[in-house]
Amino acid sequence: MLAGIQNIITNPTIYNATQSTVSQVTTETCLKAIGRPGFILMDKQIDPQTKRFSAIKEFLYQLICLGIYLSIIIPICRKSAYNIAQKMFKDEPIFKAFPTTKELSKYYKMNDSEKALKIAELNKTITTGDKFTKENLNANLGKGAIEAGAMFGSVTGLAILAPIISHPLIHPIMNTLTPKKKTQKTS
Amino acid sequence: MAINYKKGIKQVLEHLGKNNNPAYVVVAIATAKGIFRPLFTMMDKKESPETKKYTALREGLTEVIAIPTYLLCGAIAGKGAALVKDPEKAKIAKHNLRFMGVCTAALIVIPGACSLLVKPFTNKIFHKNKNNPQEQPKLDVTSKAVKPTLKTQNETKQKQVCYPPRVNFASFLNSGMKVG
Numbered sequence: 001m002l003a004g005i006q007n008i009i010t011n012p013t014i015y016n017a018t019q020s021t022v023s024q025v026t027t028e029t030c031l032k033a034i035g036r037p038g039f040i041l042m043d044k045q046i047d048p049q050t051k052r053f054s055a056i057k058e059f060l061y062q063l064i065c066l067g068i069y070l071s072i073i074i075p076i077c078r079k080s081a082y083n084i085a086q087k088m089f090k091d092e093p094i095f096k097a098f099p100t101t102k103e104l105s106k107y108y109k110m111n112d113s114e115k116a117l118k119i120a121e122l123n124k125t126i127t128t129g130d131k132f133t134k135e136n137l138n139a140n141l142g143k144g145a146i147e148a149g150a151m152f153g154s155v156t157g158l159a160i161l162a163p164i165i166s167h168p169l170i171h172p173i174m175n176t177l178t179p180k181k182k183t184q185k186t187s
Numbered sequence: 188m189a190i191n192y193k194k195g196i197k198q199v200l201e202h203l204g205k206n207n208n209p210a211y212v213v214v215a216i217a218t219a220k221g222i223f224r225p226l227f228t229m230m231d232k233k234e235s236p237e238t239k240k241y242t243a244l245r246e247g248l249t250e251v252i253a254i255p256t257y258l259l260c261g262a263i264a265g266k267g268a269a270l271v272k273d274p275e276k277a278k279i280a281k282h283n284l285r286f287m288g289v290c291t292a293a294l295i296v297i298p299g300a301c302s303l304l305v306k307p308f309t310n311k312i313f314h315k316n317k318n319n320p321q322e323q324p325k326l327d328v329t330s331k332a333v334k335p336t337l338k339t340q341n342e343t344k345q346k347q348v349c350y351p352p353r354v355n356f357a358s359f360l361n362s363g364m365k366v367g
Binding site: 018036141148 | 193196197199200201202203204205207209211212213215216218219220223224227267268271273276279280282283284286289290293294295298
């Protein structure tokens with residue numbers, strides 16, 4: 001039992017997955033999308049019709065927020081933050097070696113031997129100037145720039161933009177999902 | 188000055204890249220929500236001022252509770268990593284436990300704490316009089332009302348005057364058969 005718990009706690013896959021801000025926010029939003037409607041449905045003080053309505057509403061809200069967050073906000077913010085960092089720290093070899101976020105993210109996930117191979121591959125392309133080494137490639141700086149962009153995107157997206165965008169979307173969806181019951185209620 | 192500014196940013200980015208604590212992002216989101224959600228609520232023109240105040244206070248309080256809860260849950264859960272002896276595994280365990288702590292806070296601890304603390308607090312502020320019905324001001328409809336005095340039959344008879352029947356000329360002209 002204890003060994004099982006320890007295996008889960010020390011799982012490197014979970015560690016690597018949760019190192020990224022996007023995966024952290026995505027996991028939490030998914031948990032909220034399942035957990036919050038679950039709690040609403042368990043409440044015995046509310047009548048079943050209202051419970052169903054608020055549970056669907058909460059589920060839809062979290063789902064729309066996640067969709068907007070992943071499709072629009074994060075790709076833009078991560079790229080922008082990385083570009084700003086590239087301009088701000090022009091002399092940093094990490095930004096010269098990896099011009100895009102995708103390349104840096106791939107390098108960051110590699111193990112030591114894979115990293116050494118990648119550095120050797122990069123050095124073949126260099127004709128003048130200093131060569132890249134594991135020490136002078138400050139991967140933490142590049143990763144930090146990506147995470148800072150993701151964090152900014154998470155804040156602006158989930159706290160400001162997503163509620164504004166999702167508000168006019170939820171009501172038409174709710175009306176299409178439960179049109180008959182509403183008319184019955186009013187009559 | 189500009190170099191120091193850049194150095195500061197570099198240090199922050201390096202720290203974020205090295206150790207992306209799961210509590211950072213949720214605290215940042217909660218802080219932004221704590222500022223903007225009450226602001227948006229107060230800007231809503233369709234709602235009544237009383238409802239707006241109540242909702243804004245509730246939203247603000249929820250985030251005020253959420254921020255320390257995220258930090259505390261993450262920190263407390265992270266301390267469980269001390270049980271793992273291998274330093275490499277302990278580092279992984281610390282991060283994973285912090286993440287689990289933050290998830291637990293978002294899913295269970297914060298909704299529970301809010302239902303315990305926010306509702307009684309807002310009720311105390313906005314529904315003070317509902318709990319003490321004695322303090323509620325009542326409409327004074329009985330004390331200032333004038334009692335009508337009933338007159339006896341003799342009094343009404345004495346004042347009765349017989350008037351001659353009134354003849355309305357207008358009705359006289361309009362009555363009868365009309366020709367033409």
